[in-house]
Amino acid sequence: VQGSISEPNTCSWGPFLTHRELTCGAPQTKSQTPQPSTAFKVETPELWNSPNERYERPRKYKLPTGWKGPEHCFTDFCLYYNPDAGDGGMSLITTSRNAFIVASAVLPPSSGVEPTAYYEAEVPGKGVGLIANRTIRKGEIIMQRAPALLIQSTPHIDLEREPRERMYQAAVDRLPERAREGFLRQMGETVYDKAEKNSFRMFVDGDRKHSAHLGLFPEVSKFNHDCRPNVHYRVTNLTHTTIAVRDIPPGTELTVSYIYTQVPRSTRLTQLREWGFECTCSQCTLPPLEAGASDARIRQIDALEEEIESVMSRPGAPGLRPEMAGKLVELYRMERLDAALGPALTRAALISAMFGREEEARGFAREAAEAVERETGTGRKDAEAMRGLAREPRGHWAWGVLEGRGEGKKNGTSGM
Numbered sequence: 404v405q406g407s408i409s410e411p412n413t414c415s416w417g418p419f420l421t422h423r424e425l426t427c428g429a430p431q432t433k434s435q436t437p438q439p440s441t442a443f444k445v446e447t448p449e450l451w452n453s454p455n456e457r458y459e460r461p462r463k464y465k466l467p468t469g470w471k472g473p474e475h476c477f478t479d480f481c482l483y484y485n486p487d488a489g490d491g492g493m494s495l496i497t498t499s500r501n502a503f504i505v506a507s508a509v510l511p512p513s514s515g516v517e518p519t520a521y522y523e524a525e526v527p528g529k530g531v532g533l534i535a536n537r538t539i540r541k542g543e544i545i546m547q548r549a550p551a552l553l554i555q556s557t558p559h560i561d562l563e564r565e566p567r568e569r570m571y572q573a574a575v576d577r578l579p580e581r582a583r584e585g586f587l588r589q590m591g592e593t594v595y596d597k598a599e600k601n602s603f604r605m606f607v608d609g610d611r612k613h614s615a616h617l618g619l620f621p622e623v624s625k626f627n628h629d630c631r632p633n634v635h636y637r638v639t640n641l642t643h644t645t646i647a648v649r650d651i652p653p654g655t656e657l658t659v660s661y662i663y664t665q666v667p668r669s670t671r672l673t674q675l676r677e678w679g680f681e682c683t684c685s686q687c688t689l690p691p692l693e694a695g696a697s698d699a700r701i702r703q704i705d706a707l708e709e710e711i712e713s714v715m716s717r718p719g720a721p722g723l724r725p726e727m728a729g730k731l732v733e734l735y736r737m738e739r740l741d742a743a744l745g746p747a748l749t750r751a752a753l754i755s756a757m758f759g760r761e762e763e764a765r766g767f768a769r770e771a772a773e774a775v776e777r778e779t780g781t782g783r784k785d786a787e788a789m790r791g792l793a794r795e796p797r798g799h800w801a802w803g804v805l806e807g808r809g810e811g812k813k814n815g816t817s818g819m
């Protein structure tokens with residue numbers, strides 16, 4: 404599973420990392436527009452005191468008290484560990500610089516809903532999964548966790564099997580008992596296999612060399628995949644956060660998406676096969692007629708987003724129509740793409756504001772702020788901008804710039 408310490412949405416849709424796909428979030432570019440801050444930049448501002456700090460000359464990386472290592476080195480990569488770090492112990496296989504960054508980071512304490520809000524159970528066709536024990540409300544944080552194990556991608560890919568297994572085994576052995584047991588309960592035969600099947604991609608040092616890591620969060624790894632998940636996850640500042648994107652009734656499985664899902668079913672199935680399993684989620688197993696209708700909606704979403712993007716990039720946005728806003732959001736909702744609503748609601752709010760449709764603009768903007776925050780974390784500029792629009796649409800830069808145009812012109816004629 405993926406994510407980055409920094410840009411919250413970076414990679415945060417494709418879940419478990421494989422070395423087949425090391426480019427951060429490659430397939431997701433499209434869905435991220437129009438929020439520039441969620442583009443696939445790999446930045447980790449939260450871990451540095453000043454923007455320049457990460458460019459300072461290398462220094463001696465003296466690890467804070469409690470950290471041990473280096474051990475079991477392979478070229479630049481060694482094992483470091485601290486039984487008191489994170490949520491109950493952390494092991495790192497990385498460079499001394501990265502170990503310093505991670506060891507010095509101040510992580511939020513583990514949090515989320517009470518442990519009895521969900522339970523583990525066998526889910527037909529998927530292995531073990533997580534089931535809601537009570538209604539989990541949209542917006543509730545289910546788990547916020549630090550990694551138990553971080554492995555830099557280079558040794559994961561380059562190291563030969565035997566020394567790698569020894570190094571990984573040592574990293575797991577250094578974890579306190581609870582974290583070690585959690586790690587070993589993850590799906591997979593060997594330690595390497597478990598890392599392959601259960602890790603999230605993370606970047607500890609922006610776009611610098613050796614920044615990419617596999618992050619293992621044993622509790623989080625019990626979420627199964629669904630192409631229309633009811634839980635969104637993000638990886639920011641070394642922390643993995645899962646959050647409900649709709650109300651989840653008791654007895655329902657909690658799911659995240661391992662891939663970018665706004666593609667036709669056949670593409671999703673192929674990607675998940677590469678991943679090593681045949682997807683049995685409700686969307687993948689739809690009868691042919693419904694699967695066809697779903698694919699058609701995905702194509703419609705694509706076409707509409709492209710059209711909106713294209714017309715909005717031209718002066719006066721010729722061809723933009725107010726009804727495009729509601730149509731886009733409606734398609735997302737019909738497809739149950741609740742985990743990816745932020746950009747669509749943001750677009751809808753802006754279009755409504757441009758045409759001076761106050762109530763619509765306020766409504767979309769309010770929802771957009773919540774969705775963007777769920778998807779990218781709190782304190783983001785995009786969410787703040789949407790809150791501003793919801794509060795005071797008439798004060799927004801987009802307000803009324805296309806007012807009086809487009810009403811009744813349903814077929815793309817701009818009237819400009």
Ligand SMILES: C[S@@+](CC[C@H](N)C(=O)[O-])C[C@H]1O[C@@H](n2cnc3c(N)ncnc32)[C@H](O)[C@@H]1O
Pocket residue numbers: 528529530531532588589590600601624625626627628629678679680681682683684
């Ligand atoms: C990270 S683990 C999820 C937890 C796992 N089910 C377990 O028992 O520990 C990922 C694995 O779960 C299974 N899985 C997850 N989602 C699935 C789905 N939608 N359809 C079929 N198998 C799924 C696959 O075997 C996949 O490799």
